[in-house]
Amino acid sequence: MDGAPVPLDGSEAFVTYGRGLLKVFNAAKNFGFISPVFKGAADVEGPPLPRSVDEGIWFFGNHSLPYRAIPGVELTFEIWENASGKAQARSVSIAAEPSAVVPVEQKQEIQHQHHHPMPEKGGGKGKGSQLHPNEPRVIYPSVYVSDVPVEWNEAAIRKLHRQLGLNPDTIMGL
Structure with missing residues (x-):
């Protein structure tokens, strides 16, 4: 076996802080998936994101999300790794101030998922609706x-x- 043996005591280590968009949330089963994961503003201190979160990161419990949190909302969280190097998000919460670093293609994808144009309707206000930069993503x-x-x-x-x-x-x- 190469390297140090994996401790069986469930030891975990804090890696860094992250931001990301809620992709999946199952309140009944108390878990969710965050993708994409990004660091936030360029001036944010701390180590870089681990490669293991390139595709996204799961969280199981350990969140303060409302029961009806919707996909696309920006989150802040801690990234922890277990002894095997698998990353998991903890202390997940809705970002107080959304970051400007959300990739543009992701914003478009989210808007596409939540704004389905209805061709049989007229060309009123709702047609091609796009969020105003200062409009909140979720209203509670x-x-x-x-x-x-x-x-x-x-x-x-x-x-x-x-x-x-x-x-x-x-x-x-x-």
Whole structure:
């Protein structure tokens, strides 16, 4: 056997920070795939991306994505490698400010996937729609609740969300 033996203790190592576009997300099974993966702005510090993420990177749990995250949204994450050198994304979250480094062909592909022109319709506003540079890619509804009974605690509110089929992980500011 060449090289050092692979430790069986599940040791993993942090590699660098990355950005990428959500390609696949299965909230029910709690995993997703990010592709393409890129470094972000040229002034971002840290080591280069490992070659193992050229085709994309998986994440299993360890994310803060909303239940209905849609493909194409830009993400930030940590890249970790296990003892075998396989990369995995951790601490995955939606990018606070989308990067300008998303490859142009990827932007066009994403727009193509989400904007299906309807030839039988007229030539109104929606025809050939393209996102404005300042338009958010995802808009999340905000709901403010007041006058909640004092005896309700955070656990009770999260339980109520689950009973109503809502994702309690989207609750902010209890």
